[in-house]
Amino acid sequence: MDPLLIGTVLKSIIVLSIVSALAGFGTYIERKVLAFMQRRLGPTHVGPFGLLQIAADGIKLFTKEDIIPSNANKLIFSVAPAIAAATAFIAISAVPLFHTFEFTVPVINQLVIVPSVIADINIGILFVLGMMAAGLYAPLLAGMAQANKWGIIGSSRTAVQFLSYEVVTGLSVMAPIMLVGSLSLIDFNNAQADGVGSWIVWQQPVAFVLFLIAGFAETNRTPFDLLEHEAEVVSGYATEYSGLRWGMFFIGEYANMITISFLLAIIFCGGYSDIGFVAGWLAMLLKVAFFFFLMLWIRAAWPHVRPDQLMWLCWKVLMPIAVINIVITGLVVMLG
Amino acid sequence: MFELIAFYTISVLTIGLFLVTVLSKNVLYAMTALAAGMSLISGYFFMLGADFLGVVQLIVYVGAVMALYAFGMMFFDVTRDIKEKNTNGAVVFIIAGSVAVMLTMIFSMPLGINSIMTLVQPEVNATNPEAVGLVLFTKYLVPFEVAAVMLLVAMIGGIILAGKKMDDSLTSTEDDKIIDTEGL
Amino acid sequence: MNEIRKEDERVKGTQEYVLLDLSHSPETGFDQFAQVVKRTFGKELFVGLWVTLREMGSTLFGKGKHTVSYPLEKMPIAPRYRAIHDMLRLLESGNYRCIGCGLCEKICISNCIAMDTKYDENQRKEVSEYTINFGRCIFCGYCAEVCPELAIVHGGRYENASEQRASFSLFEDMLKPIDMLTQQKEFDGFGAVSPNADENIKKTPLAY
Numbered sequence: 266m267d268p269l270l271i272g273t274v275l276k277s278i279i280v281l282s283i284v285s286a287l288a289g290f291g292t293y294i295e296r297k298v299l300a301f302m303q304r305r306l307g308p309t310h311v312g313p314f315g316l317l318q319i320a321a322d323g324i325k326l327f328t329k330e331d332i333i334p335s336n337a338n339k340l341i342f343s344v345a346p347a348i349a350a351a352t353a354f355i356a357i358s359a360v361p362l363f364h365t366f367e368f369t370v371p372v373i374n375q376l377v378i379v380p381s382v383i384a385d386i387n388i389g390i391l392f393v394l395g396m397m398a399a400g401l402y403a404p405l406l407a408g409m410a411q412a413n414k415w416g417i418i419g420s421s422r423t424a425v426q427f428l429s430y431e432v433v434t435g436l437s438v439m440a441p442i443m444l445v446g447s448l449s450l451i452d453f454n455n456a457q458a459d460g461v462g463s464w465i466v467w468q469q470p471v472a473f474v475l476f477l478i479a480g481f482a483e484t485n486r487t488p489f490d491l492l493e494h495e496a497e498v499v500s501g502y503a504t505e506y507s508g509l510r511w512g513m514f515f516i517g518e519y520a521n522m523i524t525i526s527f528l529l530a531i532i533f534c535g536g537y538s539d540i541g542f543v544a545g546w547l548a549m550l551l552k553v554a555f556f557f558f559l560m561l562w563i564r565a566a567w568p569h570v571r572p573d574q575l576m577w578l579c580w581k582v583l584m585p586i587a588v589i590n591i592v593i594t595g596l597v598v599m600l601g
Numbered sequence: 602m603f604e605l606i607a608f609y610t611i612s613v614l615t616i617g618l619f620l621v622t623v624l625s626k627n628v629l630y631a632m633t634a635l636a637a638g639m640s641l642i643s644g645y646f647f648m649l650g651a652d653f654l655g656v657v658q659l660i661v662y663v664g665a666v667m668a669l670y671a672f673g674m675m676f677f678d679v680t681r682d683i684k685e686k687n688t689n690g691a692v693v694f695i696i697a698g699s700v701a702v703m704l705t706m707i708f709s710m711p712l713g714i715n716s717i718m719t720l721v722q723p724e725v726n727a728t729n730p731e732a733v734g735l736v737l738f739t740k741y742l743v744p745f746e747v748a749a750v751m752l753l754v755a756m757i758g759g760i761i762l763a764g765k766k767m768d769d770s771l772t773s774t775e776d777d778k779i780i781d782t783e784g785l
Numbered sequence: 786m787n788e789i790r791k792e793d794e795r796v797k798g799t800q801e802y803v804l805l806d807l808s809h810s811p812e813t814g815f816d817q818f819a820q821v822v823k824r825t826f827g828k829e830l831f832v833g834l835w836v837t838l839r840e841m842g843s844t845l846f847g848k849g850k851h852t853v854s855y856p857l858e859k860m861p862i863a864p865r866y867r868a869i870h871d872m873l874r875l876l877e878s879g880n881y882r883c884i885g886c887g888l889c890e891k892i893c894i895s896n897c898i899a900m901d902t903k904y905d906e907n908q909r910k911e912v913s914e915y916t917i918n919f920g921r922c923i924f925c926g927y928c929a930e931v932c933p934e935l936a937i938v939h940g941g942r943y944e945n946a947s948e949q950r951a952s953f954s955l956f957e958d959m960l961k962p963i964d965m966l967t968q969q970k971e972f973d974g975f976g977a978v979s980p981n982a983d984e985n986i987k988k989t990p991l992a993y
């Protein structure tokens with residue numbers, strides 16, 4: 266059999282299971298980190314250090330009654346959570362995670378090549394961003410289908426946030442694309458293979474910050490978590506959801522956080538190439554863990570913005586800066 | 602083999618979804634079917650090896666249809682069916698009929714004539730986005746620039762239309778700065 | 786003259802009030818932009834990040850957590866707290882202090898104390914029935930205040946959830962168990978400060 270095919274299938278299965286498990290584990294980490302930052306305990310009772318809290322939450326979500334409100338549009342209401350989870354996983358499929366490596370299965374002597382990226386398309390970065398954008402259909406549809414005014418407010422905020430920050434994401438990532446001259450994430454990784462000094466973040470700090478901010482908006486994390494801010498719109502698009510469907514939104518959100526962390530690491534911070542004696546995969550994991558932690562950290566430290574501030578920030582501050590950044594980068598690339 | 606299966610699946614799904622878009626009385630169904638159909642069209646591009654165009658199709662239409670959703674949200678109760686106002690049957694027939702005839706003619710054109718040829722030879726060594734870029738910035742530079750100017754005009758127009766009350770602060774504490782909602 | 790001023794200062798204490806900088810909202814677009822730039826590149830955002838990180842560090846490796854793991858550990862409650870009543874005993878004889886005078890029954894404003902007395906074989910008054918209906922008690926503390934023998938006081942049991950209203954209500958339930966007589970604490974009175982009062986004193990955060 267084709268060793269590449271086996272490796273790809275193997276990798277898809279492993280990534281799917283690990284990322285969905287990580288999404289659950291992410292909630293645990295988030296609760297622990299937030300708790301420590303606020304001098305609390307976090308989950309402690311289920312299992313050692315509360316580690317089995319994930320399992321307890323899972324059981325709770327599985328066995329909870331699955332309510333569909335009688336006035337809701339039932340089909341769309343049930344489909345929306347699936348969109349959240351599915352698009353998040355599809356997006357990961359085009360992100361290179363680690364080096365390509367190969368091994369031989371001992372007994373049947375079958376060579377297996379595990380590729381660094383599941384779906385190696387040469388416009389990976391656009392595909393990932395497009396898929397994450399498509400993921401915002403989940404809150405949009407969920408909010409509109411549930412016949413609840415908080416849901417409608419949540420989904421209109423989704424539309425607003427998405428339409429604005431998509432522009433910033435695209436523009437901010439344009440400058441690194443011009444430097445590398447490719448849309449393939451693997452090329453991005455290879456362009457930064459010569460150690461820490463060659464990371465794009467040093468050449469494009471502005472683009473990095475912009476992409477980070479837009480990434481927070483796209484994953485609906487705290488400074489921009491308008492979609493479901495309890496104090497304002499009850500639970501926004503998720504108001505009427507319970508049980509497993511609600512859980513799928515959260516798997517999607519955490520998977521998206523992981524994707525954005527990987528993207529930040531690959532586009533700006535050297536990807537999975539070795540740093541000195543630190544192996545590539547370890548460096549990658551550390552970077553991803555750092556960006557994931559950053560998201561939790563910022564959630565603990567900063568308040569969130571009002572919707573009008575969000576729009577103001579996007580259109581009057583971030584977008585002009587992104588455009589200027591592109592123009593300057595273009596000039597440098599042309600003259601240099 | 603795989604491609605055939607994929608092609609037929611995607612075409613059936615696309616046609617079905619667009620039928621839902623046209624025939625459904627529910628705004629939410631119509632728009633969701635439209636968005637799904639538009640995303641599926643990118644599947645054809647992927648099958649043809651035009652990855653770049655496929656992704657562009659995805660990104661552009663995902664955003665565009667979301668703007669439609671915003672309108673749907675503003676004007677309709679999206680969970681209810683819409684009672685359509687029946688306009689004059691004859692007008693509908695003439696317009697729809699002529700559009701149908703025109704489309705049929707356009708799409709059957711290549712069947713009759715065998716003088717179809719590629720105007721622009723794609724660069725063999727270039728990757729997908731590069732090929733698109735080469736064609737766009739050499740042969741079709743003028744249409745491209747015209748489109749760019751049009752978009753710029755649209756953007757400025759949008760800002761002017763939306764920005765009339767932009768200087769009024771929603772949060773200022775001074776009385777005269779607070780928007781007078783009565784007078785709006 | 787100087788003496789007097791010093792005296793004055795000693796009485797008043799020196800207050801280090803800081804006026805909060807409640808500046809107006811920015812008005813022009815440029816002001817807003819300047820504010821954002823100031824807030825983005827100024828210290829504010831990073832101070833926030835630093836504070837949370839510092840707290841995380843000191844939670845994990847330093848001072849520990851603030852959380853009281855409630856069912857396992859409890860905060861000491863103040864003596865003036867009015868929880869379920871305790872009936873105290875005489876330290877010397879171990880006999881209960883209540884002399885059956887009936888004052889608490891009389892003063893109880895929600896009429897929830899019911900008692901009955903009789904003469905025992907020594908012709909001393911004995912409390913034969915004593916119940917407090919805790920479904921009605923408003924924990925006003927009058928009974929404890931009026932008791933001439935300091936017999937009925939408010940104890941520290943504040944976990945009042947029970948399956949029946951009748952729980953806690955019998956004399957024997959409220960009476961200090963005889964084997965815990967040595968731990969019986971005298972009621973400190975209504976003005977008493979809580980045992981951990983010193984720890985609870987904090988500087989008022991005038992300026993953030």
Ligand code: SF4
Nearest residue numbers: 893922923925926928
């Ligand atoms: S605390 Fe007040 S209400 Fe309760 S028993 Fe004593 S006097 Fe009556």
Ligand code: SF4
Nearest residue numbers: 883884886887889932
């Ligand atoms: S006031 Fe005190 S001594 Fe008198 S009956 Fe009540 S508890 Fe007993």
